[in-house]
Amino acid sequence: MKRTEHNDKPCSIAQTLGIIGDSWTLLILRNCFLKTRRFADFQQQLGLTRHLLSDRLSKLVDNDILNKVPYGKSGKRFEYRLTAKGASLAKVFIAMNQWGNDWLFEEGSAPTQYEHLDCGQVMQPDLSCSECGGKINHKNIKMVVGDSIKETMRTTEKEQWNELLGFAANND
Amino acid sequence: MKRTEHNDKPCSIAQTLGIIGDSWTLLILRNCFLKTRRFADFQQQLGLTRHLLSDRLSKLVDNDILNKVPYGKSGKRFEYRLTAKGASLAKVFIAMNQWGNDWLFEEGSAPTQYEHLDCGQVMQPDLSCSECGGKINHKNIKMVVGDSIKETMRTTEKEQWNELLGFAANND
DNA sequence: TTAAATAAGTTCCTTTTTGGAACTTATACG
């Protein structure tokens, strides 16, 4: 089975990976967050071949992650800028950055730190519950089948899904 | 330049992508969080070829994301289980899942929802500041060069880094 | 206790995707 056949499975992660889950695409997006906007800049910073860059940028534009906006007088040169949809991928990259800082570098030697502009402090980004505000980790969160799917599923299937999707189903 | 040449750049995101930023690897990890543990199960659920699966699992073991633990009497069959290092990638997948729910499905039709076991409610995972507890998004967070790097960088370079890495440097 | 089924890979070969370099077309600069 080809990898792309997972792209339309009824799973948010699989579909998200269908859009951004390609090696070069992920690096391109990282650079988007680092304010890279032009074809030649992406190419120089990442060193990937032009046709791959062209292909990946086009796909990101097709998926409404990037806008291709003309600049200059002629309107025939373009900048690729994150859309709102693209910008909200920040959480994914923040999470990856934090993970890398925590696990790939010695204590205190991480290449980057985060500063929260609202309070001005260097901090760690935590995941928290929108309802009670408590911290979230992989043990105190459970993924459950959404209401829309529940209604169209038979009981046995529902249980299988809950079992299959339960992050917290088995904590050993 | 090959994609793998980015894997040892002094950037947590690039290094993290070097470990998990491969299409199949990301899907394999998704299934790890969904409690898949055995070679044949991964193969059936994902449909990738055996040699790719073998290769990707080995790399995850090499990088201490998965443990290869024997099961059964003989000790010659194995389960692949998330290590603590691997489990803490949950935030990345939670962020991707949430993004997919928000942007790829109609309101209320997302395939999965999250329940916070500590408070029992269906909720959204938010990113929050470890210091002040306030919410984080890509506009109120700034990535700054870590202390260890600061010391070994000349001023001009430091400024370039801050410019380059500043998520919040340019908010238009 | 032998036969069949399962688990976890390997090997071999074909197809697809990358990587590298040169070529194109148009705009910008000096």
Added chain:
DNA sequence: CGTATAAGTTCCAAAAAGGAACTTATTTAA
């Protein structure tokens, strides 16, 4: 006006992925 830069395309060789059959043990079932 000539050269440099931007944003691609095209072409080809090399690398990686996909498919299927082959291995080697180890359970399970008859």
